[in-house]
Amino acid sequence: MHLVDESPEEILARLVRHRDALARVPRPAPFRPVAVVPEHVAPVVWFPKGRTRWPLSAVESTLIGQILATVAGALGILAFERFATNIAVLVVAAMTAVGVLAAARRIPLSLWWTLGAVIGGTLGHWS
Secondary structure, eight states, X not given: OOOOOOOHHHHHHHHHHHHHHHHHSOOOOOOXXXXXXXXXXXXXXXXXXXXXXXXXXXXXXXXXXXXXXXXXXXXXXXXXXXXXXXXHHHHHHHHHHHHHHHHHTTOTTHHHHHHHHHHHHHHHHTO
């Protein structure tokens, strides 16, 4: 490694040259995606006008998600208590499939449902 002795003024001059060189570099325009919708297709509106997300805070969505997981788990356990093992496995598999499909469609709180269904099915099967 080769060390170069430079005075503080030379270092500052070099830094100013680099800053000026960076200021001269043209910056790309920000990317703005454009949605192309054929005229014969009506757009699907998922949220009311002006809304961009579900009106739940992080604490509310966590609490509601945990309640949803508890309900799914209880349904999974009850399926094994009420029905034969084969039927209960099908019920829990259907509950899990619904949760996975909902998660694929990015429906809020669907992963909580899936987690509850899997845990409830596991507890019900081995209890």
